[in-house]
Amino acid sequence: MALEVKERKSDAERITDDERRGKTKMGTLKAIAMVKSQKLRNSLKRRRRSSGSLLAIKDIRDEQEQIAVDEFRQILISENLLPAKHDDYHILLRFLKARKFDIEKTKHMWAEMLQWRKEFGADTIEEDFDYTEIDEVKKYYPHGSHGVDKEGRPIYIERLGKVEPNKLMHVTTMERYLRYHVLEFERSLNRKFPACSVASKKHINSTTTILDVAGLGLKNLSKTARELLLQIHKIDADNYPETLHRMFIINAGPGFRLLWNSIKGFLDPKTTSKISVLGNKYQSKLLEVIDASQLPDFLGGDCSCPNEGGCLHSDKGPWNDPVIMQAVMDGEVQNARHIVTISAGNEVVDNSRCRKCKESDLSTAESGSDVEDVLSPQGSCVYHRPTLTPVREEVLIAL
Template sequence: MADTLALPVEPQVKMGLERSDTDSYEEERKKKLGSFKKMEVNASSKFRNSLKKKSRRDSRVISAASIDDNLNPEELQAVNEFRQALILDELLPAKHDDHHMMLRFLRARKFELDKAKQMWADMLQWRKDFGADTIMEDFDFKEYNEVIKYYPQGYHGVDKDGRPVYIERLGQVDANKLTQVTSMDRYLKYHVKEFEKTFAVKFPAASLAARRQIIQTTTILDVEGVGLKSFNKAARELLQRLQKIDSDNYPETLNRMFIINAGSGFRFLWSTVKSFLDQKTTAKIHVLGNKYQSKLLEVIDANELPEFLGGSCDCTDKGGCMVSDKGPWNDPAILKRVQNGEFKYTRNTSGIKDIACRDMKMDCSTETARGTAEWHEENTPLSPVFESPIKKKCLDSFAYDKCIPIVDRGNDSSWPKSVEDEKHAISK
């Protein structure tokens, strides 16, 4: 047996054995590869499922907090160029590093970069001189309760697009009593404080409620009984100062204005008022007579419109519509999210990816390239900006009503007592 085992193997037999060993090796290798692939597929499947579960969990949060950012690619590109120019000139405090704020200034100057930059620089200087950055905590308009009594005005609800609705009842102004409880300078400060409050609270809350970017208002001015005698020298001065503050420092915040109950006296006055306004503003203003209700209801739901304007709301539980400050900014859940900054803008990047691809000299026809462009657009870090010190008392909390304590105060008689108050007709 031992000799037999020791016999030399014929070449053909040896080759056959070698082929058999190779086949066995290949089969074993394939089995191992198949096992690895199965493990890989299982692991990948588990990973994808975990991502899907995480995505489902996250999507609930994102869908609840995301709002639509309606910047088109051309606007976004213009804003980015404007932003870089501001950074180079050290004109971009972190507080104002906001695409929509920059876009408003670009629109106000018809996207002419140098003019928009000058307007922006002038705005920053005005804010410093006026104290606008800290006015929400520094200025106490103690006479608010008296002012609102003699000059009915305020926000009430939102229009069908989610914009805050601002109302003034100029025909009910008691100018004599009003001038006994405040001064022109103090009212200007109050006006600026209200604008700051609108940007800090009302616009973010309205944006969250509408799930789209809200940076403009719809305004209703009830001018019943207002005529030329209402527009004396003091009123003209105040109107001019208000209009300059608004157009220079808060541009492009008016979406549309309805002037209602406009009689012959006001229509004559309107020809004078228009001279203080730019063409873009006057194009947004609709002067109506006493049959205005259907026009208002085209843009504002009845339950968001006071009864005295043709709607169905009376706010009896709040003391009346003009003092209720009705709106999503008073919804505790929304206000809490505003306070915590728990919202972000989502942007349609289809056109932006094309710009990113072009800038990176890539062909975006493939899914990989477009994905790379999307990553580039979403992950490009912001350039550093120069911070300015900002007090935190009212910026950390958007509960703005707590920043406006109302207490008794002696009368300020520095405002001429002859003021007739059609004064803020076109102020918002």
């Protein structure tokens, strides 16, 4: 009997020892995880501190446009039409450009946008909506963001000739696809454009789009497909204007060119100036504005993204850099803007930020098509006047 009690005690002691060792091991793993997490946070902080120019975003603005934006902003405030989320210079400017700076027309467009966002749930769609069928959808509608052009803008690609609308509607619904489309636009506004602005050191709020129409025919343009494209076009034109910088339509055969010639007659000439319709010898044109490392191999570039299942599945871009995204999520991008105003003369002077520009070494910011990269010998924030981008209407073609 005594032996049995002793054995039971030994078993209990062994169980206690095992539990103790398990807890110790778990505690050690937690401690290791906490240390690694802290090391990562410290590493991110060090990288951000050591790259003072990382958060130096050159934001060039036209003086007359600033006056128009300020006037429009005051009107919206007086009529309680300016939620804090949308109180942003560049958002207001995009809507003004879409209505050619007609204040009344812009205000009407703005009010309808706010109402649509409320009804659609656009402000919370990133938290509320999960598009679980995305991998299946991309089989029948190949598309995606991939890399940036030479000016730092995100590249968006669609292979319209490979769209299978009937199969697409078997794996999703039109309503869910439209919600997914809005979700991606919100991600571009809230994440991709700010990340590209940090990476390129200048304000970015538009995309370069490539539409591959190789093989496009009536089979791709069913009634359902046309309806979906029309609804996408309306959402974009009404609520996300002036977010297209340029568009390349590639592999356009004689049939498409005939269709395009009939379509472009109904478009604003300033809109059509954004669009280049190219045949099957398009690679050199794309490589003029996109580095080969950022262009998928099926479009003549060097990238294939084999570890991500192909370029259209990779979502490659600066929005995947943890340092950049930490700055974006912390709201540091707005404070990193160094506003440079284009005056009526031949020079650009930022009176309020010159000292800050010099301290951040904005003189090393990369040049782009929006501004000539020239500096005064004294190192002040004075630049020669760049050529202004003309005001253009947004376009998304319902092919």
